[in-house]
Amino acid sequence: MNILSIETSCDETAVSIVSAVGQFPDATYEVLGDALHSQIDVHAEYGGVFPALAKREHARTLIPMLTKALADAELLEEEVSELTQKQVEVLHELLLRDPGMADALIEFFQTYEKPEVDLIAVTSGPGLEPALWVGVSFAKALAEIWNMHVIPVNHMEGHVLASVFDVEEDNKLAQITFPAISLLISGGHTELLLMKGWGQYEKIGQTRDDAVGEAFDKVARMIGLPYPGGPAISKLAGEGRRLNLPAFTELPRPMLHSKDLDFSFSGLKTAVRYAVADKELSEVEKQSLARDFEDAVVEVLTKKTAAAFEEFGTHTLIIGGGVSASQFIRQAFNKYFLTHFPDIEIYFPNPGLSTDNAVMIALAGHARSANASNPAAARFIKADGNKSIDGK
Ligand code: KG4
Ligand code: ZN
DSSP states (O other): OEEEEEEOSSSEEEEEEEEEESSTTTOEEEEEEEEEEEOHHHHHTTTSOOHHHHHHHHHHHHHHHHHHHHHHTTOOOBOOOOOOHHHHHHHHHHTTTOHHHHHHHHHHHHHBOOOSOOEEEEEEESSOHHHHHHHHHHHHHHHHHHTOEEEEEEHHHHHHHHHTEETTTTSEEOOOOSSEEEEEEOSSOEEEEEEEETTEEEEEEEBSSOOHHHHHHHHHHHTTOOSSHHHHHHHHHHHHHHTTOOOSOOOOOTTTTOSSSOBOOHHHHHHHHHHHTTOOOOHHHHHHHHHHHHHHHHHHHHHHHHHHHHHHOOSEEEEESGGGGOHHHHHHHHHHHHHHOTTOEEEOOOGGGTSSOSHHHHHHHHHTGGGOBOHHHHTTOOOOTTOOTTOO
16 A cells, blocks of 8 residues: 655654555555655754644645655646646635645645545644644645545654664565564654564653653753754763763763653753853863763663663564664663563664654554545544653
8 A cells, every 4th residue: 555644743844655565564565756845944043843834844744745745756747637626615714724735735636636645644643733733734634635545643653663664675674573662753753662572662750741752852952053953952061072062061870860751851950050050161162061961861761761671571672763863872772681681672763764764654554544534434533742652
């Protein structure tokens, strides 16, 4: 089957076309088309993602992304056709909040024929709710005119599946041994999940305040780096490490010895704020501070994850989410687990699939395709900014 997937949960507008041959989890996938527009430039001056702007940008760029993804997949065929008055009305109704998008979409439908796509997968949460709604409404509009089924996807399940998707080797999901533990570290989430099987998640730990990526972004802002700060902090920290700079400051390891598997990063961020105060840091001081910060984060992440392994005795670690793009974090986990749990298999996403993308949404859509809504039922799909991966 060909899956058309849509991702608009945060600041990436992405559409992909993925073919799946076989049943989940044994299918072979092929990415036929993958279009992604990052809104980083739009949000950079605010130092973070601005929901109203994100929504507007998604509405503006979804159709160009759809067109590009279909063209890359060689599924875009011109065919002039008219929509019925009823169809036009339904589109305006579905896209009431984005009248500009309704008009552009009507033009799209009148220019191109229905592509050879079998299922629409769309992120319905978690994420920024106004941003999610743009993608969900768009999916409903496509389903309505093309008479297709829609599967709402949990963004975090997308991250999990991206981490076990072996793009380099065989385009299949890795054959992992369950139970597994998944550590998801992104801009909005930091959570530890116990997975007894595919699609089965139990949340065993989570952040009580800031997410890891959010802490990276806020610390970056404090030292004058643009959004998103994760990659920039990581780069500075790498320099600090390479030059073996002395510590800029002592930073705490929040909740390292708490009896549970929860995290907290706001205290760490505040400690950085105090250390920086109103000082104008030199480049070397920034490198040193970034290294101190990254070391503190990594120590908490690795040791807390290790505690989960001690508690649950599992064999597999799946690390995903935007922060897992960090090479340093990957090395640190590999090193720590090789020493303490040498029998554990660790999975990271292919670098291109670490941060938000639509391919991971197609994988999650395929995993859940049996639950897809028919075109009439699809109208009732809702975006849910707080959607939890364990359904609670
Ligand atoms: O998964 P993602 O793309 O979006 C969300 O679902 O939140 O994650 C984005 C987060 C941002 O906070 C960004 O700063 C962080 O991932 N990030 C990194 C790196 N690359 C992206 N953090 C640390 N090191 C990196 N190399
Ligand atoms: Zn994400």
